Amino acid sequence: MNRPQTDAPCLLDFVMHRSGLRLDAYGATLRGGEIGASTIFPGRRSELAGRSVLIGADSQFASARALIELDGLAARLVICPPDFSPRRLASVIAQAGIDAIVSDRAGKDFGADRPIYPCEDPSPVDDENRLPRFATQWVLPTSGTTGAPKLVAHRLERLLGAIKSAPEQRPIWATFYDIRRYGGLQIFLRACVTGARLILCDREESLGDYIARCAEAGVSHISGTPSHWRRLLMSPHAGLINPKYVRLSGEIADRAILDALRAVYPAALIAHAYASTEAGVGFEVTDGREGFPAALLAANGEVELRLCDGSLHVRSKRTATSYIGRDDLKLLDDEGFVDTDDIVEQRGDRCFFKGRRAGVINIGGLKVHPEEVEQVINEHRDVRMSRVSARRNPIMGDLIVAEVAARDAEAPRESGALEAEIFELCRARLPRHMVPVTIRFVPAIDILASGKLARRHA
Amino acid sequence: MSIRLTILSQIENVAAEQKKKIAPLREDLILTESGLDSLCFAILVARLEDELGADPFTASEEVYFPKTLGEFIGLYEQTPN
Numbered sequence: 095m096n097r098p099q100t101d102a103p104c105l106l107d108f109v110m111h112r113s114g115l116r117l118d119a120y121g122a123t124l125r126g127g128e129i130g131a132s133t134i135f136p137g138r139r140s141e142l143a144g145r146s147v148l149i150g151a152d153s154q155f156a157s158a159r160a161l162i163e164l165d166g167l168a169a170r171l172v173i174c175p176p177d178f179s180p181r182r183l184a185s186v187i188a189q190a191g192i193d194a195i196v197s198d199r200a201g202k203d204f205g206a207d208r209p210i211y212p213c214e215d216p217s218p219v220d221d222e223n224r225l226p227r228f229a230t231q232w233v234l235p236t237s238g239t240t241g242a243p244k245l246v247a248h249r250l251e252r253l254l255g256a257i258k259s260a261p262e263q264r265p266i267w268a269t270f271y272d273i274r275r276y277g278g279l280q281i282f283l284r285a286c287v288t289g290a291r292l293i294l295c296d297r298e299e300s301l302g303d304y305i306a307r308c309a310e311a312g313v314s315h316i317s318g319t320p321s322h323w324r325r326l327l328m329s330p331h332a333g334l335i336n337p338k339y340v341r342l343s344g345e346i347a348d349r350a351i352l353d354a355l356r357a358v359y360p361a362a363l364i365a366h367a368y369a370s371t372e373a374g375v376g377f378e379v380t381d382g383r384e385g386f387p388a389a390l391l392a393a394n395g396e397v398e399l400r401l402c403d404g405s406l407h408v409r410s411k412r413t414a415t416s417y418i419g420r421d422d423l424k425l426l427d428d429e430g431f432v433d434t435d436d437i438v439e440q441r442g443d444r445c446f447f448k449g450r451r452a453g454v455i456n457i458g459g460l461k462v463h464p465e466e467v468e469q470v471i472n473e474h475r476d477v478r479m480s481r482v483s484a485r486r487n488p489i490m491g492d493l494i495v496a497e498v499a500a501r502d503a504e505a506p507r508e509s510g511a512l513e514a515e516i517f518e519l520c521r522a523r524l525p526r527h528m529v530p531v532t533i534r535f536v537p538a539i540d541i542l543a544s545g546k547l548a549r550r551h552a
Numbered sequence: 553m554s555i556r557l558t559i560l561s562q563i564e565n566v567a568a569e570q571k572k573k574i575a576p577l578r579e580d581l582i583l584t585e586s587g588l589d590s591l592c593f594a595i596l597v598a599r600l601e602d603e604l605g606a607d608p609f610t611a612s613e614e615v616y617f618p619k620t621l622g623e624f625i626g627l628y629e630q631t632p633n
Contacts (some may be wrong), residue, residue, distance in 0.1 A: 300584075301584050302584065321594075324590070325590045327617040328619060329582065329585075351615075354617060360556075487594045488609030490594035525589055531594075534603075
């Protein structure tokens with residue numbers, strides 16, 4: 095694919111302009127100044143120019159390096175989280191018209207046959223001035239209702255929209271949120287643009303080891319979902335770090351987790367941000383209370399918020415622009431608002447998040463459409479119908495549960511055996527967080543006059 | 553079955569299902585070093601709510617995050633169902 099060429103700054107320009115970027119992984123360090131004149135795709139950069147490239151590396155470190163090098167060079171960068179099965183990867187590859195895959199592990203199964211570009215040790219660049227510069231589209235997958243991931247298209251300037259100029263004292267960042275998901279990507283981009291240091295977690299690294307590295311580096315700013323923070327608080331390691339800024343995003347930050355964090359980090363600014371892949375960064379709340387000031391609904395600043403039928407709608411220059419490969423889906427309404435499907439209730443001068451509109455389930459910051467799980471369950475030959483819903487959980491926000499109507503409800507097989515087969519099917523086909531934790535067998539599942547499953551509302 | 557034994561057997565079940573290798577279940581075992589991750593604990597808490605009829609994490613206003621297996625079991629033993 096090709097896209098218009100551009101003079102706009104690319105990510106590498108920001109990294110070189112501010113200098114100071116330093117990425118620390120387990121046993122590896124990358125300094126911003128070293129990136130400009132080097133490549134991890136020696137002799138093959140021109141093949142990637144103007145192409146649609148999948149970032150399929152296992153490690154955050156390799157992904158970060160590839161993103162910095164390929165923004166402005168590739169026409170499209172699709173950033174896949176590390177837990178995608180070959181089947182889901184194949185769906186992404188087909189939808190995004192991928193023609194090259196960046197990988198840091200030989201032999202990895204991407205579910206589709208495309209040229210692989212291994213991340214190699216950096217070597218000097220010799221084509222600096224010959225390659226055209228593209229206005230690279232950044233693409234992040236999210237859960238979709240059809241069983242295939244939906245691809246959300248962004249622009250670098252939109253992803254950077256919430257990032258203010260660098261503070262006097264450069265922060266040292268850490269993120270529990272993987273940089274290949276929107277919340278973590280924000281932190282990575284923040285480090286790039288402000289010339290900060292970022293400590294990245296390794297795939298095989300334990301929480302204790304990661305926090306020990308963060309402590310050694312003197313981490314001052316740290317970000318994660320409420321579920322990530324609960325995990326840290328359930329470990330003996332929380333006291334090892336002494337951050338100035340604690341950020342929560344990706345899930346509802348309830349009073350319990352905000353209070354618990356304030357007790358552990360009394361000197362820190364505890365902020366919960368509202369952001370999503372589609373809506374971008376909405377706002378940040380720093381008064382230590384759950385919810386957000388109702389005054390934000392009336393404000394006409396960079397981000398406009400509206401409540402429509404209880405659901406939060408967002409319009410700003412930070413939202414995504416469209417879905418890729420799906421002409422039937424509209425990301426923005428006619429006025430440019432994104433419907434977030436997050437249900438908000440106003441009480442006096444405060445607004446509170448009440449959960450997701452019936453349908454989408456948020457498991458520790460990972461959003462899941464029930465249809466994606468139902469489709470897999472329904473493939474079992476002894477299943478007539480299934481309905482997947484959320485069950486509240488104090489550790490991960492929500493978990494997934496399923497109701498199943500067996501094909502032969504009158505004379506069901508030993509339901510234990512069917513249950514085990516459904517679990518096995520789900521585990522083989524879905525990421526772990528999407529596998530139901532319980533399956534309940536029911537005689538029938540209600541269908542509305544519209545022919546759709548009757549779903550309970552959030 | 554006692555609360556303690558119910559918890560221990562559910563930990564074994566969840567670990568087996570999630571294909572996690574767990575450390576010996578001693579009283580002073582650090583939960584984050586047990587081999588179970590957040591999703592495993594989330595499932596464990598849901599299963600225990602079904603079996604014991606109690607969820608100490610949401611039962612009270614004051615939330616306390618246990619760090620060792622002993623503290624985790626104690627939380628359930630102190631929570632009326």
